[in-house]
Amino acid sequence: MALQILLNFFLAVVWMFMTVSFSPAGFAIGFIIGLGIIILMRRFFSYRLYTSRAWAIISLFLLFLKELFLSSIQVLRIVIKPNMNLKPAIFELETELKEDWEITLLSALITLTPGTLVVGISDDQKRLYIHALDFDDIDEAVSSIKETFERAILEVSRP
Amino acid sequence: MRTNDVMLQTATKVVTFIILMFAVHIFFAGHYTPGGGFVGGLLTASAIVLLMLSFDIETVNKILPFNYVTMTAIGLLLAIATAAASIIFDVPFFTHAYDYFDLPLFGETSLHSAMLFDAGVYLVVVGVTMTIIQTIGEDE
Numbered sequence: 477m478a479l480q481i482l483l484n485f486f487l488a489v490v491w492m493f494m495t496v497s498f499s500p501a502g503f504a505i506g507f508i509i510g511l512g513i514i515i516l517m518r519r520f521f522s523y524r525l526y527t528s529r530a531w532a533i534i535s536l537f538l539l540f541l542k543e544l545f546l547s548s549i550q551v552l553r554i555v556i557k558p559n560m561n562l563k564p565a566i567f568e569l570e571t572e573l574k575e576d577w578e579i580t581l582l583s584a585l586i587t588l589t590p591g592t593l594v595v596g597i598s599d600d601q602k603r604l605y606i607h608a609l610d611f612d613d614i615d616e617a618v619s620s621i622k623e624t625f626e627r628a629i630l631e632v633s634r635p
Numbered sequence: 636m637r638t639n640d641v642m643l644q645t646a647t648k649v650v651t652f653i654i655l656m657f658a659v660h661i662f663f664a665g666h667y668t669p670g671g672g673f674v675g676g677l678l679t680a681s682a683i684v685l686l687m688l689s690f691d692i693e694t695v696n697k698i699l700p701f702n703y704v705t706m707t708a709i710g711l712l713l714a715i716a717t718a719a720a721s722i723i724f725d726v727p728f729f730t731h732a733y734d735y736f737d738l739p740l741f742g743e744t745s746l747h748s749a750m751l752f753d754a755g756v757y758l759v760v761v762g763v764t765m766t767i768i769q770t771i772g773e774d775e
Binding site: 483487490491494495501504505506509510513514516517519520 | 648651652653655656657659660697698699700740741742
């Protein structure tokens with residue numbers, strides 16, 4: 477991925493030398509044209525295009541904003557309810573993520589969305605222990621985290 | 636004897652992108668400086684030929700899965716459509732039009748309909764050259 481970005485920058489500089497336009501606009505035009513050529517030659521690379529990973533990062537961020545908004549409303553409803561008969565629990569989540577930064581990112585995303593909180597990570601980095609403020613069904617909570625955050629992180633880290 | 640083409644292939648991987656970049660530059664430079672659709676098309680074809688020289692035809696066809704005969708047809712259609720568009724505006728065949736536009740990044744740019752005709756020429760040149768080379772290359 478880094479190689480493609482480097483090639484794109486290199487092509488933009490080549491374009492600036494060809495057109496003798498040493499301005500930010502010249503660089504931007506060269507970058508766009510270079511991106512077009514890289515997209516045209518995308519099957520030349522053994523790994524996927526860097527723009528698709530950039531898009532995966534953006535969609536992960538948008539997903540985080542959406543989850544933050546929805547679960548904030550959920551917690552707000554719990555807080556203003558007159559009788560708070562909560563059912564707090566700590567449950568275990570098995571994760572497929574391997575790299576350190578992936579697990580850190582997943583824990584941070586789970587913690588930042590209100591209602592759930594990561595309290596510990598097992599030594600072999602395979603399980604996360606999550607505290608939930610109010611839950612109905614463990615399987616549902618596990619699968620909802622797996623389907624949203626874990627899948628989005630896997631989409632980013634896929635080679 | 637089979638030789639190891641690693642040096643040729645590695646150099647090609649970088650040089651192809653620069654040639655394609657230069658082809659785009661030559662194509663757009665055509666109005667005010669030497670260049671245009673024909674040279675740009677030939678340069679593009681030469682980049683693909685360089686790929687074919689360092690890799691084999693099947694690999695290149697996998698990387699660039701274009702039907703060059705269709706590409707020639709699209710180029711001819713684009714050229715005839717640009718030429719025929721002037722009839723709609725009640726001016727003689729092949730009359731071109733241009734105007735100045737304020738584009739982002741580019742600043743004030745004059746867009747000329749001859750550019751579309753040139754794009755047609757470009758596609759025809761790439762298509763014809765690649766068809767000739769492919770047909771000869773695949774002949775056993």
